[in-house]
Amino acid sequence: MENAKKYTAVRKLTDNRFLNLYEMDALTNTGKPFHYYFASRNKEKDLPLVTGKVPVNGIVIYPVWKKEPDKLVMIRQYRYPLDAWIYELPAGLVDEGESPDEAAIREMKEETGLDFIPYKGGEQIFRNPFFLGAGMTDESSTSVFGYADGEWSGKYREDTESIEVVLADKREVIRIMQEERVSLRAGLLLMAFVKMSGEDPFAFLEIKK
Numbered sequence: 400m401e402n403a404k405k406y407t408a409v410r411k412l413t414d415n416r417f418l419n420l421y422e423m424d425a426l427t428n429t430g431k432p433f434h435y436y437f438a439s440r441n442k443e444k445d446l447p448l449v450t451g452k453v454p455v456n457g458i459v460i461y462p463v464w465k466k467e468p469d470k471l472v473m474i475r476q477y478r479y480p481l482d483a484w485i486y487e488l489p490a491g492l493v494d495e496g497e498s499p500d501e502a503a504i505r506e507m508k509e510e511t512g513l514d515f516i517p518y519k520g521g522e523q524i525f526r527n528p529f530f531l532g533a534g535m536t537d538e539s540s541t542s543v544f545g546y547a548d549g550e551w552s553g554k555y556r557e558d559t560e561s562i563e564v565v566l567a568d569k570r571e572v573i574r575i576m577q578e579e580r581v582s583l584r585a586g587l588l589l590m591a592f593v594k595m596s597g598e599d600p601f602a603f604l605e606i607k608k
Contacts, residue, residue: 406435411443417492421446438536440492447537455528457540459490459584460503461592462515462547463600470568471592472547473575473585474510477561485580486565488588490540499526503543511564512552517545521604531584540584544601569593 408424418440425435439446440456447453462472471488478485491506493499500517507515521544528539551564567575572589575581581589591603 406448407432409443409446409448438538440536440538447539453528453530453539455493455499455541456538457490457492458499458502458506458543459488459540459588460507460515461542461544461588462489462507462513463545464566465516465546465548467566468546468598468600470566471572471589472511472513473565473567473572475563475565481580483580484561484563485582486575486585487582488585490584499541499543503545507547509555509557510560510562511547512550512555513547513564514549515545515547517543518601518604521601522606524606525604542588544604569595 404426406423406425410422412420412422418438421437421439423435423437425433427433441447441454443449445454464470464472474487474489475484476487477483489503489507489510491502491510493502494505497505503517504515507513526541526543528541531538531540553562556562565571569592572593576586576589576593595603
């Protein structure tokens with residue numbers, strides 16, 4: 400049953416630049432046909448159900464403030480589907496030909512005006528791509544860890560982006576998690592941040608053997 404093909408065809412229903420809707424002719428466990436819909440950032444030939452691979456569509460950035468490593472750079476961003484402001488970590492899509500580190504440097508500059516220096520230590524498994532919501536989309540994202548520095552500015556943002564930069568210590572992060580709207584990608588990494596101890600802000604990326 401696990402290796403049985405559970406669809407017969409896939410059709411692209413929209414033609415947008417960043418995100419498209421697909422319709423599947425899917426099959427139930429007993430072989431009955433039904434329609435299943437999902438969103439994808441991938442081109443038709445690069446859909447994971449076609450290639451069998453896990454792409455890296457996007458990145459989320461874990462930016463420790465270089466001047467004060469006990470603080471994290473967050474953003475508060477207006478999100479159109481919610482008509483509300485939500486607390487997040489800087490994030491974005493990986494352009495064709497970019498590495499996750501390169502995408503993180505670019506996105507950090509675009510969203511906050513800050514410079515970003517990727518951290519190279521720790522285990523690779525914490526940088527593996529993970530699917531965001533497989534019941535709705537095949538989109539995947541990987542985490543990039545590092546230091547943020549410089550002066551924040553909004554001059555590099557697109558006109559559709561409404562973003563405030565937030566410099567948060569543990570107390571403020573806990574308040575945000577208790578009282579505010581928070582993205583899941585940020586929430587999971589914030590759990591690691593509030594447990595951080597000692598002088599190494601990336602110690603949680605090591606696995607004790």
